[in-house]
Amino acid sequence: MVFYRLFIFLYPALAWLLGFFNPKARLWTKGRQGLMHRLAADLQNNQDPIIWVHTASLGEFEQGLPIMESIRKKYPAYKILLTFFSPSGYEIRKNYPGADFIYYLPMDSPKNAFRFFTVVRPSLVLFVKYEYWYYYLREAHNRKIPVLLISGVFRKGQLFFKWYGGFYRKILGFFTTIFVQSKTSADLLRTIPLPASPLISGDTRFDRVCSIAQRFEPIVSIENFCSGKASIIAGSTWTEDDETIAHYANTHPECRFVIAPHDIDSERLQECLSLYKNSLFFSEYEECLLAGKEIPSNIHVLIINNMGMLSRLYHYANICYIGGGFGYDGVHNVLEAAVYGKPVVFGPEYEKYQEAIDLIENGGAFSIKDSLDLERTLDKLFTNIDLERNASTAAAAYVKNMSGATQKIIDYIDAKRLLTN
Numbered sequence: 001m002v003f004y005r006l007f008i009f010l011y012p013a014l015a016w017l018l019g020f021f022n023p024k025a026r027l028w029t030k031g032r033q034g035l036m037h038r039l040a041a042d043l044q045n046n047q048d049p050i051i052w053v054h055t056a057s058l059g060e061f062e063q064g065l066p067i068m069e070s071i072r073k074k075y076p077a078y079k080i081l082l083t084f085f086s087p088s089g090y091e092i093r094k095n096y097p098g099a100d101f102i103y104y105l106p107m108d109s110p111k112n113a114f115r116f117f118t119v120v121r122p123s124l125v126l127f128v129k130y131e132y133w134y135y136y137l138r139e140a141h142n143r144k145i146p147v148l149l150i151s152g153v154f155r156k157g158q159l160f161f162k163w164y165g166g167f168y169r170k171i172l173g174f175f176t177t178i179f180v181q182s183k184t185s186a187d188l189l190r191t192i193p194l195p196a197s198p199l200i201s202g203d204t205r206f207d208r209v210c211s212i213a214q215r216f217e218p219i220v221s222i223e224n225f226c227s228g229k230a231s232i233i234a235g236s237t238w239t240e241d242d243e244t245i246a247h248y249a250n251t252h253p254e255c256r257f258v259i260a261p262h263d264i265d266s267e268r269l270q271e272c273l274s275l276y277k278n279s280l281f282f283s284e285y286e287e288c289l290l291a292g293k294e295i296p297s298n299i300h301v302l303i304i305n306n307m308g309m310l311s312r313l314y315h316y317a318n319i320c321y322i323g324g325g326f327g328y329d330g331v332h333n334v335l336e337a338a339v340y341g342k343p344v345v346f347g348p349e350y351e352k353y354q355e356a357i358d359l360i361e362n363g364g365a366f367s368i369k370d371s372l373d374l375e376r377t378l379d380k381l382f383t384n385i386d387l388e389r390n391a392s393t394a395a396a397a398y399v400k401n402m403s404g405a406t407q408k409i410i411d412y413i414d415a416k417r418l419l420t421n
Helices: 002-018 023-030 035-043 058-074 087-093 110-120 134-142 166-172 183-189 204-214 220-226 239-251 266-275 282-291 310-316 354-361 371-383 385-402 405-415
Strands: 050-055 079-084 101-104 122-128 147-152 177-180 231-237 256-261 279-281 301-303 319-322 344-346 365-367
Touching: 002 023, 023 087, 035 101, 035 110, 050 058, 058 079, 058 087, 058 122, 058 147, 058 204, 058 405, 079 087, 087 101, 110 134, 122 134, 134 147, 134 166, 147 204, 147 405, 177 183, 177 405, 204 310, 204 385, 204 405, 220 256, 220 282, 220 310, 231 239, 231 310, 239 256, 239 266, 239 371, 256 266, 256 310, 266 279, 266 301, 279 282, 282 301, 319 371, 344 371, 354 365, 354 385, 365 385, 371 385
Parallel strands: 050 079, 050 122, 079 101, 122 147, 147 177, 231 256, 231 319, 256 301, 279 301, 319 344, 344 365
Antiparallel strands: none
């Protein structure tokens, strides 16, 4: 408890200091200035019941989105209040039309939690995947407001399962129900005392990527760029990923490469331009097309310098590369590519993500350890038609078979009458 109080006290101060050098830290601090006053002003005349959905960042937002869409459709009388902890989520999704109110989450504290619940008065609270804020969850528990954890993932090394993790186990006890992605997570939770047994729902991200694929909107310029060529789409790449891919890209001008860096600040974009020879920014490529200018014949690499396209880009690939697999946090979202029935390739760090493990086991994905390994893997997929076809089929089937988590959670809400029409 002491360490937690120290953390929530020091974190805002550290973010403020870092804000002098780091744009994200500056946004984190600025976005919370006067937040409670804005919240109270926005809600002062609201007479409708509210559902509070909290997500850490953009990835968790994508997991929560199928639930929000389903609730809005089935329970239109309720308004949705959406909060983010990270600027990476808030700044990109602050205008999301599916929520009525969107804010940063005020830093956890007894005072903020009391004021937040007094102003918002939510009928139901949904936390997505993780973020265990003690005072907010305690306030909901004390007010007897149901709180659900959606798409939870638990691992043996987490504090909940340590002998000294009593405080963190207490936080879990504030949840009315915990929906987990897998039996492994459920079995771990059953080793500690909780008011309610965890429920296995699966991961709502499968529903999200299926929905995106079903509503697919073409990107004409990418379609033109990739048409008739073997194409590799690399998404959410970091420096290590680009260094790994660049050798193959620079020595295979007959292929088309579309690179979507995880960060698109000017420094990273320039780094990509220097790594990939014969490359062009996507915005420049589109400007040439609109102006009727001829694209230089040697250009075979596009660097995506905007946000929001990645989930559609994978549609145009023969093979998809997912970044993050050379970093500590591990590979990014492999499902966005797999849903289109594409072979998926990523780096060696993927053990935290069950979907990546599953895709490798069923032949839909391949892990590589360096640039030479990547070259061997890509050459195999491009020359062995059966291998590529089987990988594509396995990837698509896996995503389809794992969908359905959203409906399980909605069925629970219905059965327990947590919301009413």
